[in-house]
Amino acid sequence: MTATLDFVDELYDYDAVRRITEPTEFVVHVQQPTVVLGSRQRASLLTEEFQSSVALRRRRGGGGMVLLQPEDLWVDWWIPADDARWSRDLRDTSHRAGDWWRTALGNDVATDFVVHSGPLEVDSRYDVVCFAGRGPGEVFADGRKVVGVTQWRVREGAFVSTVLHGHSTLPLLEGLVDRPAGLADVLGHHTIESLKIDDPDAVVRHLTSIGGPWSTRHLLLTD
DSSP: OOOOTTSSOBSSOHHHHHTOOSOEEEEEEESSOEEEEOTTOOGGGBOHHHHTTSEEEEOSSSSOBEEEOTTOEEEEEEEETTSTTOOSOHHHHHHHHHHHHHHHHHTTOOSOOEEOOSOOBOOTTSTTBGGGSBOTTOEEETTEEEEEEEEEEETTEEEEEEEEOSSOOTHHHHTBSSOOTTHHHHTOOOOTTTTTOSOHHHHHHHHHHHHOOOEEEEEEEOO
């Protein structure tokens, strides 16, 4: 049976996240290719054949779908509302996360990284896929996206989700029922491979140090 909006498991136990009282970093890996749908997206955007070849999850927060793969650097932060790093301003929180990434990557890669300081910029033809636009705090190099940022906010705090892909996510386009012309061109993001990052774990260590202190949890997402 094809998954529906009501029957796709959530990416996290978000109610449990809301009960966390200390600032927490989540360093997450997926066991197999996983498509994470945006909060309002239906699995029927993907062909049944493609759905059967990946794990499906749904996140809370804005944006389109994203393909996560085992080699990705996926780092999320829960910032409680009483923490000094919390801000009422959504953009400020995203920019701060982007700055952490820019600094961490600058320690390892001789490339000029830029944090997007403007509002969300996305062509409505391509908003089905998260990495096809530009959002506050997202990191770019040579005009290509490096790190995607999305955010979920509740009264207890802000949950900031970020990812630097290990490889191209163009395979996601093969699974779309409707593929807008030109989508592949705007999805040409950077990867760990294209940036020639030799030690991805070192980037995460720098990232943790720059944004911390955190209580760090390492998670493996299985089907």
